[in-house]
Amino acid sequence: MLSDYTFIGIFVVVAIAFPIIALALAFFVRPKKPDAVKSSTYECGLETIGETWVQFRVQYYVYALVFVVFDIETVFLYPWAVAYNKLGLFALVEMFIFLAILVGGLIYAWRKGALEWV
Amino acid sequence: MGRKTIFFSNLREAGKPEQTETGKLMDWIANLLIPLIKSLILVIGLLVGFAYMTWAERKLCARFQLRYGPNRAGPFGLLQPVADAFKAIFKEEAIFGQVHSKVIYVIAPGISLAAALLAFAVVPVGPTINSFQVFGFQVPDISLHLAADVNIGVLYLFAIAGLGTYGIVLGGWSSNNKYSLLGALRTTAQLISYELPMGLAIVSVLLLSESLSLVKIVEKQAVLPFVVLQPVAALIYLICGLAETNRSPFDLPETENELVSGFATEYGGIKFAVFFMAEYINMIVVSAVTATLFLGGWQWPAFLADLHPLIAVGLFFVKTAFVLFLFVWIRASLPRVRYDKLMKFCWKFLFPLALVNLAVTAVVVALLPG
Amino acid sequence: MELALFVVLAVIAVIAAAGVVLSKKAATGALFLLLNFCTLAGLYILLNAQFIAVAQVIIYAGAIVVLFLFVLMLLSPGKEESQDRKPYIRVFAVFLAVLMLGEVGYVAFTGVLSGTPGQYTPEKIAEVGNVQAIGQVLFTDFLLPFELASVLLLVGIVGAVVLAKREL
Numbered sequence: 001m002l003s004d005y006t007f008i009g010i011f012v013v014v015a016i017a018f019p020i021i022a023l024a025l026a027f028f029v030r031p032k033k034p035d036a037v038k039s040s041t042y043e044c045g046l047e048t049i050g051e052t053w054v055q056f057r058v059q060y061y062v063y064a065l066v067f068v069v070f071d072i073e074t075v076f077l078y079p080w081a082v083a084y085n086k087l088g089l090f091a092l093v094e095m096f097i098f099l100a101i102l103v104g105g106l107i108y109a110w111r112k113g114a115l116e117w118v
Numbered sequence: 119m120g121r122k123t124i125f126f127s128n129l130r131e132a133g134k135p136e137q138t139e140t141g142k143l144m145d146w147i148a149n150l151l152i153p154l155i156k157s158l159i160l161v162i163g164l165l166v167g168f169a170y171m172t173w174a175e176r177k178l179c180a181r182f183q184l185r186y187g188p189n190r191a192g193p194f195g196l197l198q199p200v201a202d203a204f205k206a207i208f209k210e211e212a213i214f215g216q217v218h219s220k221v222i223y224v225i226a227p228g229i230s231l232a233a234a235l236l237a238f239a240v241v242p243v244g245p246t247i248n249s250f251q252v253f254g255f256q257v258p259d260i261s262l263h264l265a266a267d268v269n270i271g272v273l274y275l276f277a278i279a280g281l282g283t284y285g286i287v288l289g290g291w292s293s294n295n296k297y298s299l300l301g302a303l304r305t306t307a308q309l310i311s312y313e314l315p316m317g318l319a320i321v322s323v324l325l326l327s328e329s330l331s332l333v334k335i336v337e338k339q340a341v342l343p344f345v346v347l348q349p350v351a352a353l354i355y356l357i358c359g360l361a362e363t364n365r366s367p368f369d370l371p372e373t374e375n376e377l378v379s380g381f382a383t384e385y386g387g388i389k390f391a392v393f394f395m396a397e398y399i400n401m402i403v404v405s406a407v408t409a410t411l412f413l414g415g416w417q418w419p420a421f422l423a424d425l426h427p428l429i430a431v432g433l434f435f436v437k438t439a440f441v442l443f444l445f446v447w448i449r450a451s452l453p454r455v456r457y458d459k460l461m462k463f464c465w466k467f468l469f470p471l472a473l474v475n476l477a478v479t480a481v482v483v484a485l486l487p488g
Numbered sequence: 489m490e491l492a493l494f495v496v497l498a499v500i501a502v503i504a505a506a507g508v509v510l511s512k513k514a515a516t517g518a519l520f521l522l523l524n525f526c527t528l529a530g531l532y533i534l535l536n537a538q539f540i541a542v543a544q545v546i547i548y549a550g551a552i553v554v555l556f557l558f559v560l561m562l563l564s565p566g567k568e569e570s571q572d573r574k575p576y577i578r579v580f581a582v583f584l585a586v587l588m589l590g591e592v593g594y595v596a597f598t599g600v601l602s603g604t605p606g607q608y609t610p611e612k613i614a615e616v617g618n619v620q621a622i623g624q625v626l627f628t629d630f631l632l633p634f635e636l637a638s639v640l641l642l643v644g645i646v647g648a649v650v651l652a653k654r655e656l
Contacts, residue, residue, distance in 0.1 A: 004266035005533055007153040008239050008274075009493070011266075014157040015235035019228035019392055026388030031210045058652050060307055063461075064558045065648035067310040068551045069641045070469075074317040075543050076626075076634070077476075078273055081324035083623025084483065091627050092484050094635070096477070101638040103473065105645035114649045115465045117458035222515055269617045273542040280550025284522065284557075291515065291561055303561055310554060330619055 062114050066106075073102050160238060160265075168398045169199035175446050182450035206391035222292040227389045230285025230396035237278040237403040240271040242333045244416045244431035245423070271332040272324065275407060276317055279362060283309045285396060286364075290381030301381040304370055304457060309362060311464045316358035318472035319351040322479040323411050336415035340423075343414035350475045352412040354468055356444070359404035361464070363397060366449040370457055401445055402438070409437035494534055501527040518556045525549040536610050538618045 080087075080095055109115055173188065173195065180187030188195030242265050268274065283306060290302025323344055327335040338344075345352045361368040372382060382393055409415060415437070416430035417423050423430040455463070504527060507520035525548045532541035613621050626634055 003149060003153070004268045006149055007156065007266045008268070009530070010150065010153040011157040011160070011239045012236060014154070014161055015232045015239075016228075018161055018235065019231040022231075022392055023224065023228060023388060026207045026209075030208055030387060033210065058562075060303055061555075061558050061562060062648055062652040063307050063311060064555050066645055067314065068547075068555060069644045069648075070314050071310075071317075071551045072547055072641060073638075074276075074314065074321065075273075075546055076637070077318070077321045078324065078330065079539065079619045079623030079626060081321045081623075082328055082330055082617070083620050083627065084325055084480070085328055086620070086624060087627050089484050092480055094627055094631060095480065097635060098638045099473065099477070101635075101642050102645075105642045106469075109645055109649050110466070112649050112653060114652060115461075117461040219513055219515055222519065225519075268538070270538045270542050270619060273539070273546070273619070277542050277545035277550060280546055281522075281526075283550075283554065284519075287554075287557055287561075288515065288519070291557070299561065306554060306558065306561075310551070313550075328620075329617070 059114075059117065062109075066109055066114070069105070070102070073099075161235060164235060164238060164399050164402065165395075167402050168395050169203070171398050171402060171442065172202070172394075173199050174442075175449075178443070178446045179450055182447075203391070206388050209387035211387040211389065219292050222288050223384075224389070226285050226289030226292060227385070227392035227396070228285070229288065230282060231392050231399070233278055233282035233285065234396040234399040234403065237275055237282075237400075238265070238406070240265050240268060240274050240332055241403070241406045241410055242267065242336060242415065243434055245427050265332070267331055267333045269329070269331050272320055272330045272335070272411075276313075276320065279313060279316070282362075282396070282400065285393070286381050289385065289393065293381070293384035295384050297383045298381050301372065301383070305364070305381060308368070308370055308460065308464075311461060312358045312361035312368075312468075315354050315464065315468040315472040316362065318469070318476055319348075319354040319358065320411065322348055322351045322472075322476045325476075325479050325483050332410055332415075336410055336417045339414040340417045340420045343412060343418045345412040348412065348475075348479070350471065351479075352408070354472050354475070355412065356408060356441075357468065359408065360445065360448065361460075363400040363404055363445075365401065365445055367452040367455050368460060369454060370460060401442065405438045405441035405445065406434075408441045409434060413437045413441075490534060494531070497527045497530045497534070501531065514560050515557075518553055518560065521556070522549055522553050525553070536613065536618075539622050 076098070077095075080091060084091055176198070177187040177195070179185075188198040191197040191201045286305045286309075287302050290298040290305065293299075323335070324330065326344060326347060327338050329335060329338075335344075360366075364370075364372060382390055385393060414433075416434040418433070423433055501524055504520045504524035508517045508524065511517040511520060525544060529541040529544045529549070532538070532544060608621055608625070616624070
């Protein structure tokens, strides 16, 4: 049991070390002849005009907020699903109430057009 | 007995007897060296898998389009991935431009790749080979899981999938390029949206498996793979897998013709190669997880898997390869979807569908015990 | 070995937490926060609380930090650093920090929180499985808080939609 987590821990170290090795290796062997044009921002050959930042719609942010809510809901579903057979029919009713409230939220967001990509 | 002693006694494993010096050394080897070797095998295996996945994809796409594909480097172009690797390493990079943050620009591909590799830590590759004798020497049980059999396996996958987002997002943001920034924003919205139906699809599998351990999930499928019982969940998982790995028809993050490769516009050389590696390893992970959760992993069909553990491993690889082939097939067949349709499809179709599927599964499981 | 792991993880967590506060750029701060959340997950695993560990990564590292990054991308770069720091705010912040540190220290040394061992001992949890145990308790003993959580989440959705509508 604990050895499985040791394995994951060691695997984390190896998985982090691997990209570092790859990037470092290339850093030492690749040619370096920088000049101003090479390090300019790429925009299909044209000079860049203005700032990178452009006005974004708040829409992106609403998706992120709604995502957080339903992400938490999904995390709640996992212990429910694995304990489901031991809990019986009562758990089914409980989860239906829980989901009904959240689906209500989803329908509200849907109706208000928050899920509309514009 | 203060608070601190209680705290630290929790950290230790209870009831370990005192050991001799050599015993302790053996313990350290068993605890550290074997996992280290397993991790290295896994990472190298994934690396080779990645290299030949790129080759296979190019060959297959070429077949689909009546071309030859790579055929110059080595027989059948088999050395093409090696040549590509050398090219990536020795390529000069157009360095830094006007990036927002050099540190983030450099580590973003690393985050992507590390997260992609990490996901494989819980995917079981094969069963255990029982101890046997070779030339009078007792070989202990060899677990072909090559993975941690943890009781949170599926949740772990879900968590790592969430972390993988950061590489692309930070890479696109730090590049300080209009295309990259737009690509990064799109990617974030896409990846987080498709995580939800993916998670729900897995929950309906858990209702059948009653365990989060992938090894137990595989063992449950000895008779019937879950794809038969959960066809909708399998389909949702596969579609979300395509979207999560930025594969066609959901490859919006890197649309060449509107965003000039999106988040990767300012990346070149080894850093681009690392992003590329992350994408392909993610693909391998999604295929392997599909094979494990829905196609019975190494266990099904049981009459073949019981013959020899190595045949079981072969079954797992064949299934993974089959899903990977599906990925390439879909890429060769379908055009890219429009972004608003992509979001609409996820929030207004896949997500409600996954919820309904979950509800139906729950009711059926409650009515039909066993 | 567990103690060594604890020390390593704790040191990384503290460094990451300091990095969040001290980094000049918001994006670096967010990255440090990510690192901090991941090391906390490691600490939870040492405490035999696997579900909390994964939930920590999924919700905090996977979802909340995404929110921060969204703000970062939506805001114009360069405007992210706040300029007006009034001196009395700093004094107030230091006061609050000292207060909290004192409180944490008091609790840690008097052992107020140790409590009595409950029904779920580590052996029992290992037997039924961590997540299964949480499922059984959550959907029987702690049913009401669980259902109330859904209302809380609903408020979250409604709030997000209303705020977004006002901005349009």
